[in-house]
Amino acid sequence: MGLAETTFDKIYDVLDGVSAGYYYYPRHNVAALLLPAVTAEVVSNVPVSNEGAIESSDKWDYHEIAVSVRVHTDYSGGVQDVDAQTAIMDLVITALRQNIDLGDGYRIRSWGNEVYGAEFVESASLGAETLVRVRKIILYTQT
Amino acid sequence: MSSKITRYVLPVDQAELRTPYIGIVETGEREQVRDATYARYVLSLSWFIIVERAVDDIQDIIRNLKLYIYSASIANMRAVRFIGTEIVHVEDLNEDRYGSVRMDVEIIYWESLT
Numbered sequence: 001m002g003l004a005e006t007t008f009d010k011i012y013d014v015l016d017g018v019s020a021g022y023y024y025y026p027r028h029n030v031a032a033l034l035l036p037a038v039t040a041e042v043v044s045n046v047p048v049s050n051e052g053a054i055e056s057s058d059k060w061d062y063h064e065i066a067v068s069v070r071v072h073t074d075y076s077g078g079v080q081d082v083d084a085q086t087a088i089m090d091l092v093i094t095a096l097r098q099n100i101d102l103g104d105g106y107r108i109r110s111w112g113n114e115v116y117g118a119e120f121v122e123s124a125s126l127g128a129e130t131l132v133r134v135r136k137i138i139l140y141t142q143t
Numbered sequence: 144m145s146s147k148i149t150r151y152v153l154p155v156d157q158a159e160l161r162t163p164y165i166g167i168v169e170t171g172e173r174e175q176v177r178d179a180t181y182a183r184y185v186l187s188l189s190w191f192i193i194v195e196r197a198v199d200d201i202q203d204i205i206r207n208l209k210l211y212i213y214s215a216s217i218a219n220m221r222a223v224r225f226i227g228t229e230i231v232h233v234e235d236l237n238e239d240r241y242g243s244v245r246m247d248v249e250i251i252y253w254e255s256l257t
Contacts, residue, residue, distance in 0.1 A: 031175075031177050032178075075175070
């Protein structure tokens with residue numbers, strides 16, 4: 001399993017574990033979307049080499065993995081309920097905050113770029129979105 | 144995305160109009176989104192209602208029609224959401240003896256593709 005897939009599974013576990021009050025889907029493109037819903041999808045996975053950046057007996061690289069998390073409160077053509085979007089997004093962010101360390105070297109670094117009152121083409125729905133950045137550090141022992 | 148619209152001709156030129164007259168004047172269906180296993184559709188319905196003011200309770204007719212549409216579409220189409228429900232007063236007819244309204248409803252439902 002790749003780093004992006006593992007990251008996604010870890011975020012899935014966090015959000016699915018607190019999904020009281022909303023439906024959770026592991027992709028953005030959902031036609032049979034029951035509301036209110038939360039969907040998530042990996043949007044980028046960037047490897048970063050840190051060789052030579054620090055003086056250490058260890059060499060380490062990391063991967064910066066971005067996961068888009070969306071909250072859906074109505075279908076396109078319906079009503080933008082920013083209060084409901086904010087309430088569910090608060091649940092999502094609280095869950096992320098309580099699980100900064102995702103285990104196995106995966107760590108949530110930040111969440112942000114929040115947008116409310118958005119319309120999503122992939123699900124024909126209205127809601128909010130945030131971008132969660134996860135870092136996976138890979139250590140190599142110098143020989 | 145597929146879309147189809149059907150229009151019906153309303154026989155408003157009848158000499159003796161029996162009220163309350165309730166008829167569909169337009170239906171339309173469009174695909175809103177699809178994934179690997181489901182497609183979600185929006186079914187638009189427009190109803191034309193003519194009432195005789197002294198006899199018919201237009202609010203009661205609208206309320207019952209909405210309930211009928213909602214319950215029928217939930218039972219038969221597993222509708223998940225009604226949006227854009229709107230009552231538009233169209234005109235008074237025959238020196239206010241008759242009144243007419245147009246009721247627009249959008250019904251969201253989905254079907255399995257497998």
